[in-house]
Amino acid sequence: MGDVCDIYQEATKRDEYVLCTDEKTGIQALEHARALKPMKPGSPEKREQEYIRHGTTGLIASRDVQTGRIVAPMIRPTRKEEDFVEHIGNVIDQDPEASYVFVADQLNTHQSESLVRFVAEQCGIPQDxxxxxxxxxxxxxxxxxxxxxxxxxxxxxxxxTPKHCSWLNQIELWFSILSRDLINPRASFHSVEDLAHRLAQYIDYYNRILAKPFRWTYKGRPLQV
Incomplete structure (x- = not known):
């Protein structure tokens, strides 16, 4: 926990990119079965609980700790180790010669053979x-x-991040923002493609208008009671 928090505190002073990375899986494309009843004086907006399920997709994304921007988002239903390596490659392609620190949880796909081989290739380490x-x-x-x-x-x-401490990963905080702003009970998506399109639109809007670094104050040590 201390290592993760230290890297956040020092991020703006480092000459390398610091990124928080993870997957948000099972994002449901739910469509309201009936139109919402708009609010009017003295009466709030009303909606029925019945919905149509169109399927799911997922999101693999990295959050730049120094700027708050979402980097190289991948919207697709799978999160195999090949998907994760592809995402890391897309992040690095934006500045191929730079140095990178990725904060991730201990999911096995984040420690895969494919990822090791990719990092070795990028760092000039012989595969044999x-x-x-x-x-x-x-x-x-x-x-x-x-x-x-x-x-x-x-x-x-x-x-x-330590096991059971994925909340230390700043991308998880952003996933919460995404859920409140876009994937909430009021949202209605006509298809998985509609959901993917609106996810991409939201990320573009967030990067242009809302992105900023989090003010991280927790130091990774037990808090005094």
Whole structure:
């Protein structure tokens, strides 16, 4: 917890990008079965609870701690390790020579063989030095892969929140903002494509108008009672 909070406190002083990354899965495209009844003097807006379920999609996104902007969002229903690596690649493509620190939770896809191989390629580390999954070397286990991905000597590295502490990840706070602003009980989506389009529109609006860094005050230590 201290490592995560320290990186937030120092973010504006660092010459590297600090990004918080995660997936929001199972975003439902729900359409109200009947039109809302608009509010009028003395009567609030009314809606029936019946809805039509059109399916779900997901969102993989990174939040730039220094600016508050949402970087390289990917709207798709899957969150496989290949999807996560593709997202990380899209983030890095925006400034290929820079250094990056990603804050993520300990989901297995965040410590995958594909991610290790991608980071090794970006950092100029030979693939034949990585070993073999479940047998030897860096790729042997999730523990050895995690150690490699956390290495401070790499241009691209990860910091992991402790288990049950994903609330330390700032992208989770932004997902809460997204839910309140767009994916709320008043929203109605005609299809998964409509949901994806409005997600993309909201992210663009947020980046242009609303984005700003969070004022992070928690230092990662027990609070005095």
């Amino acid at each position: 030095s990585l070993g073999q999954k479940r047998r030897s070397g860096i790729l042997k286990s999730q523990k050895t892969r995690k150690k490699f991905l956390k290495d401070k000597h790499h241009r691209i590295r990860f910091i992991y």
